Amino acid sequence: MTMTRRRSALGAALMAVGLVVAGCSDSEGNASPTTEPPPGPTAATEEPTSPAPGPTPWPEPTRPEAMERDDIEGAEAAARYFMELYHYIFATGDLKEWQSMSGPDCRFCAGAAERVQELFADGGYATGGAFAVQEVETQAPSERERATLVALTGVEAPSREYGSDGAEIASLEGGPATYIFALDREGATWIVVGGDVEGAEE
Template sequence: MTRALMTRRMAAAVLATGLLLAGCSSGDGQPEPTGSATDVSSESPSSTEPTTAAPGPTPWPEPTRPTAMERDDIEGAKAAAEYFLALYPYVYATGDLEEWQAMSHPECQFCAAVADDVSELHSSGGYGVGGEIVVAEMGALPPDGEYTHFRVGVRGTESASSSFSADGEPLASAKGGEVNYTIAVLAEDGWTIRGLATEEQ
């Protein structure tokens, strides 16, 4: 499965479970977002799709773990979701899955699909660039009688991304754009991601 197709396919699989979206409406079907735009990547590489073969992997700084993740409330859940989104371009660029897997719940299909895709890409010498997320709005709902997880709603923009082979030849690309995410975040032995659904605008 290529990176260009993975996000859409996994979104459909996660949405089909009904895990995230049912019962978390704040009037418009999503947790009510609050706040202003935030770039959740550590830096902002160019979001323009390469037109020629890339020269090789570009170093990508590891995202900083937010101090708010020490909390076990809504603010902690939002910080955990934002950190997880920041890890997405990092794991594709570097192949370093340690933090990603530490935060991935065993039943998170999206988390496992990304880990498999990254492992396959990097095991053959490939790499990815782009895919950083700028958060425009974020809101969250706490666990209740039906859900044991926090439901974090994110509206933002994902930059263009591409995957390359070991010799720098393009393998796949995605144009990016505006997205809505709903992320199920569990407070169990630290923060873990139970699932993620995405709807492209």
Template sequence: MISRGSVWVGWRGVVLASAVGVVLGACTPSDTEPAPTAEPTSTSASPSESGEPTEEPTDERPEVDPPERPVAMEKESVEGAIAAAEYFMRLYPYIYASGEFTEWDAIVDEDRCENFCATARSGAVDLHAGGGYAVGGAVEVLSADGGGPYDDQEVDDVYIVELELSFESSEDVRSDGTREHYDGAERSARVALIWVDDRWRVIDAWNHEAES
């Protein structure tokens, strides 16, 4: 049983309660303790003797392309759900780097995925609204497995995907030149998806290592 107390420990240190309780006969929570959350560190340009920064803040942000959309996610199947979940997680650093949300909004069910999805999006919106952006943070999928469809008292025909992920280190670059560093980390995640109107929608995401 995946309980309502499930928690997603985000790569950027966000800890969120899961909104969905889904019965999985073949899946049980891991007994492994969750990896410690990486603490961000802030740096800025060193002042000169006159008190002015030695480096001028720059707005020369790198161009970032969205992750490639897998062909496998164009159909309803376990393989399609796995491909969609991997694509969704690769969109996570992309929205922080680019400030573009078209692909993210197309796959996220904002009415259901109110925790990790909403917080990730608002964090990226705030970063770019202040003139900032992120660099780094690429996602590597170490392993992936999935199952479904499962029925729940709240949602029918849910597919569950388990991912082992490796995030590269990243930095949030602020408009004043301040940089906030995040160490690379490995995370275990579960993503819940449904097939609606011939496409996948993410309804929840959480760290199954932290389930209670």
């Protein structure tokens, strides 16, 4: 069951994403980001003793009907869908849906897309990384922050990246994590305007 709370253990994390989205302005009023979240699984590892078995088929996520709603339920559905797309793009290199939901100033979104393009341009691919959502917490828009903030807490499966020769080039061991997305409604569509990821609080 999803939970919408006014105050929660993730309140500080949600506020942090809000600050990333809002950013700060220079003397000309141009927004500048305050942090740059990691774009994707890039941790270096030792070379494997045997080549990878090849890309694992990864079904394209189904866009939920609830995303048509312009309320909290719609924002939560959009965040879950974007989370599914995050691992889908690393497995397939298909960025169409990811980019259609990515805001022009979302550095998390752009960083992930750039890493995927680099990986597949070199003939590589990734496996694993499925995320099992255990809790959803949401912060509704306010006078100071127009975006809806959604935190997805759960457990991420291990993931691996491979080069064109099948050799492992990067890995993440997975485990508890929280993905936080800031979403804005543009017309009839939800757009991700900011994102971050961190270890889940105990």
